[in-house]
Amino acid sequence: MGFELKDGTGTGNKAQVDGNNQIHVLAVTDTAIQDAVVKGNAYNINTGTIGLTTSTASAVLYFKNDESPVNGESSIIVDAIAVGIGDGGTKDEKAVITVIKNPTTGTIIDNATAVDMKVNRNFGSSNELSSTSLAYKGAEGYTFTNGTDFAQFYQTGTRGYYNIDTRLGKGSSIGVKIDTQTSAGTTDVYVALIFHRVDGKNRG
Numbered sequence: 001m002g003f004e005l006k007d008g009t010g011t012g013n014k015a016q017v018d019g020n021n022q023i024h025v026l027a028v029t030d031t032a033i034q035d036a037v038v039k040g041n042a043y044n045i046n047t048g049t050i051g052l053t054t055s056t057a058s059a060v061l062y063f064k065n066d067e068s069p070v071n072g073e074s075s076i077i078v079d080a081i082a083v084g085i086g087d088g089g090t091k092d093e094k095a096v097i098t099v100i101k102n103p104t105t106g107t108i109i110d111n112a113t114a115v116d117m118k119v120n121r122n123f124g125s126s127n128e129l130s131s132t133s134l135a136y137k138g139a140e141g142y143t144f145t146n147g148t149d150f151a152q153f154y155q156t157g158t159r160g161y162y163n164i165d166t167r168l169g170k171g172s173s174i175g176v177k178i179d180t181q182t183s184a185g186t187t188d189v190y191v192a193l194i195f196h197r198v199d200g201k202n203r204g
Contacts, residue, residue, distance in 0.1 A: 033079055036196035040125025041070060046192040047137035048116025053089070053186050057098065057179040059108040060138040061115070061191040064173040067130050073200035074170035081176065082192040083153075083160045089187035091180055094154040099164070100175035103147030108138040108175070117192075134173075144175050168195075 016024040036042040047061050065076045085095050103109075115135045120127055129135075153162055168174060180187040 032077075032202065033196055035202070036199070037121050039199065040120055040122045040127040041197035041199060042121040043129060043196070044117065044119050044121055044192060044194055045115050045135050046117035047190050049188050049190055050137060050139060051186040051188055052140050052178065052180045053182055054140065055092065055179060055181045055183060056141070057096065057177045058138055058140050059106055059142040059144045059175060059177045060189060061176040061193070062103065062106075062108045062134065062136040062138070062144075062173065063168075063175075063193055064134040065168040065170055066132040066134070067170060067197065069200065070197050071200035073198045075198040076168045076195050077198060078164055078166045078168060078174060078193055078195045080194045081162045081164060082194065083155060083162070083176075083178070084188075084190045085155060085158055085160075085178075085180060086188035087158065089180065089182040089185035091187060092183050093181040094156050095181060095187075095189075096179040097153040097155055097160070097162075098149055098177050099151040100144050100147040100177065101150040102173050103144040103175040104173065105146050106142070106144040106175075108136055108142040108144065109134075111136075111139075111142065113137050113139070138177075144177060147173075147175060150174075167198075 045063060050060050052058055067074050083097055113136055115137045118129060118135055176191050178189055
């Protein structure tokens with residue numbers, strides 16, 4: 001059964017349809033991320049400062065999604081990873097940042113040190129991540145012993161922002177390791193995950 005579009009111009013509560021059968025509207029459009037922020041389904045996780053002292057990669061962030069569904073959907077979209085690298089220490093080369101897909105073992109997981117920040121991006125929302133969604137910070141010499149290398153970045157400045165738009169289904173995990181290529185002294189780093197929950201009602 002088809003629908004007929006009629007021009008309602010001048011009739012108060014009806015839409016204008018032009019000669020090309022196009023409806024004229026004044027619309028406000030939100031991105032999926034903005035919609036998630038408004039609903040209290042967007043979060044920021046930040047390791048806080050970690051001091052690295054060698055030219056060997058150290059596991060610095062681990063996150064595992066164990067969220068209950070939002071309207072039938074448990075997925076998380078990692079919008080971006082932010083990395084801060086301080087000016088301290090002697091660095092012989094660019095820092096190497098590696099993102100790990102689905103790590104499950106390593107000393108960063110064994111030591112289970114909570115990240116410094118795990119915050120809803122809607123300051124008026126009381127929503128929180130599940131206590132069983134794991135968010136750990138690492139330290140010099142911490143490791144991942146499995147998982148698959150997913151992405152790699154070289155960083156020369158003090159801050160990098162990497163859009164990865166990656167889906168973590170329930171049970172999936174993500175890890176980040178950094179080699180600051182430090183040959184002397186201490187180089188401070190932090191890693192942040194910027195992500196949002198997927199609302200099942202927004203799925204077609």
